[in-house]
Structure formats: structure tokens, C-alpha cells
Amino acid sequence: MQLILQEAAFDQWLQASAFAAQINGAGALVTFSGIVRGDGGLSQLEIEHYAQMSRPAIDAIMQQAQARFGLLDALVIHRFGRLSVGETIMMVATAAPHRKDAFDGAEFLMDYLKSRAPFWKKEHRADGATWVDAKAADEDALKRW
């Protein structure tokens, strides 16, 4: 499994391709990418993280996902710093023998990254900047696991 936390942009499809190339026995690959949307005049998205905690926290989430869904492999890449509209914030990739586990593994990773990885988003607009509030729906999403 691989976890990359970086400020720099990355090519998600190059990363997905490299991830896929080194796996044996997968019948199903799922990728998710999160992208900065320009809703409501957003100009930049600032992402802060707790560097000493984000790596161990996400490592633990990935290990849980692997054990629970029998993933053959998983990849998480998450950026921090300032991102522009259209840029890729993060990606997840999972590989499993069958489709349900690959999908569930990717959704589990996303649900936990949303609410349990120490990242915070601030939306910058022409008229100021506001921290993104955590959504009740994101907390609720954890209950199905």
C-alpha cells in the first residue's frame, strides 16, 4: 500500500496506471478523485493538515480497509496547500479480486478520509475566506461501516 501526502500537483491517471501495473490477480480496480469546484465564486481552496498525525491516521485507515475488504492493494494521495479550481485534491485507488470489495474499499477510505483524517479546507473568494464546515452527512456516512 502507498500513501503520498504532498503540496505539489500530481497526475492522477499516471499514478493510477502505475498502481494498476504492479498488481497481480486483481479482477477489479476502482479509483476516486476529488477535484476543486468553483461553486459560489470560489477562487482557491486552501488545505491545512496536521502533518505529524495525517500519515499515521491515514495509514491506519488504509490497513483497516485492506483487512476488511481483502484489498490486494490501495493507494491514497492527498495534497495540502493552496489549490485552484479544477485541480485534483486527492485520489484513492483500490484493487480486489471482485468489484464489490474494490468499490466498498474505496468508499470506506473516502468516508474515513472525509471525517477522520486531520485535514481542513478553507475556501477563498473575492470577498473573503471561510473554513468549510464538516457536514452531518459525512459523519453519518461512517455509520454504515
Place this chain on the structure above:
Amino acid sequence: MQLILQEAAFDQWLQASAFAAQINGAGALVTFSGIVRGDGGLSQLEIEHYAQMSRPAIDAIMQQAQARFGLLDALVIHRFGRLSVGETIMMVATAAPHRKDAFDGAEFLMDYLKSRAPFWKKEHRADGATWVDAKAADEDALKRW
């Protein structure tokens, strides 16, 4: 929305990249790829389809998915003919403003492609060839939608 049915191999990450590049306003992209596994000594997977029906059937499934999950776009590529172990059989890509719709759209497409698109798989092994039986679990998967 784009549907490609072909015998030739395709580069799923190049296709995903082109799909992603032409979308505006997406916050979430999901891809799924199905790959030939070499379980139980499988040497080749033969895929037969009902060419006059597969395009309209999948088109209808894609339109349902788009309407139901508010997809900004979707892509389905499905091969037919003889494939070797490790080759990509098919892929699905979805784009939506938020992650849940992108995931649900991709899973809906996969569940319907499994049981409602006129494709049949035959597994070739050293000792003969057998048609793949439809799984009860795949039929059950449709019930959640």
C-alpha cells in the same frame, strides 16, 4: 456520455484522462475497471455479445444512471472477443459534483451491466471451455437500486 464497444484493447487510463479533461464542474470522478483473472488455470476469456442489442441496452442504462444520480458525464467501454489474463475487459467512469453520486452512479452502471447488458463470458482452460453462470449475488445486487 460516451459508449464504446470494441474488440480491440484500450488504454483505460488514457481514456479516463480524456474523459476527465472534457468535464466542467465535477467535484468527484470514479472509475471502475474489470480485468481478466487467471483463477483456476484460465487461459482466455471469450466474450460474446448481441451486437444489435448491446448498444441500445447500455445507452438506456447510462441514461437512467445520469438522471438518477445527476451525473455530469459517464463513459462505458466494453470489449468483446478473446481476452488474455490481465487484460482489461471493460471500464466505467462517472463524474458528479459530489462523491456519493459519482460512486453510486458507477456501482449502478456496473450492477446493470453485469446482469442486463447482453454479454456472455466463456472461460477457456487447458481441459476445455465453460460458459460462466450468472451469479445469484449479481441479480440480488440490482435490488438495492
Place this chain on the structure above:
Amino acid sequence: MITVVYFAWLRERIGQGREMVQTQAKTVAELVDQLRAMDDYHAAAFADLRAVRVAVDQELTDFDAALAGAKEVAFFPPMTGG
């Protein structure tokens, strides 16, 4: 005249993928009865209808479906796409 097409093991059991059939059948079920009577291969293919799916003019339907105006009827096992 109606075109009848077969896929996967139905095609193999019947020995051909397509045939033209002169029929007065009003429903798919009546057409199946007529096909079964043609020879042992057809009879074997249609021995257990629980394992057979049908499309009329490229639309999935069931054995009760009417054939009025239909041009092509397809028989095949449960699909295994994806």
C-alpha cells in the same frame, strides 16, 4: 417470417446463431413450443426455460410477450457482462 437469434450455450446447443422461422405464434411461449418441436437440438436448448432469457426486437421481455409485428426474437442465458 421472424428472425430468431441465439447466444452463448443456446447458440452452441442449437448449432446455429440465427434462423428464419415461419410462424403463427402469438406469444414468445408459443414460438418456443414451435421451436422445441423442430428437432432434438432445439428441444434440448429449451428444456429448462428458467435458464433462458428472451428479447423481442432487442428489448428484454418475458415468455408471455406478444409477437405481433416483431421482427427479431433473441434467446440467451442470463447475462454475464461487466
Place this chain on the structure above:
Amino acid sequence: MITVVYFAWLRERIGQGREMVQTQAKTVAELVDQLRAMDDYHAAAFADLRAVRVAVDQELTDFDAALAGAKEVAFFPPMTGG
């Protein structure tokens, strides 16, 4: 001495991301009481604990958690990763 770190709007409200605090607090809740008493900025940041999450030595925990042996306590709003 314990290192206290703040993120997102807690960091902004307090005006710094990290401080060293001399404390005898036995739990996170006792540490919060001490921090609140330091100045108006701290008091404002900890005004509503329902909006605050805590990690002790990089592990998520709750306000009842013991501080024995802890090196770093982090306060931050509910996370918005992904």
C-alpha cells in the same frame, strides 16, 4: 511541559499554531479549563467544545482522556479531508 497545537479556525482565533504549556492537568478537559483562563483568545476558541476535536499524541480521543505521559495535545475543528 506539554506542546499544544491548534489547526484551522482554532489556530486563527488563538493567534498561533503551537505553544508550550506548563500544566498539572490530569485530563484534556482540565487542560482546556487552564487554556480558557489564559486570555480572551483562548476563551473564544474553546467557547463551544461541541465544535472542537482533540488528539493526544496524534491519536483522536475525547475530553475525558488522561494526559499522563502525553507530549502533544492538538485541538481542531471537525475534519474536512478528502
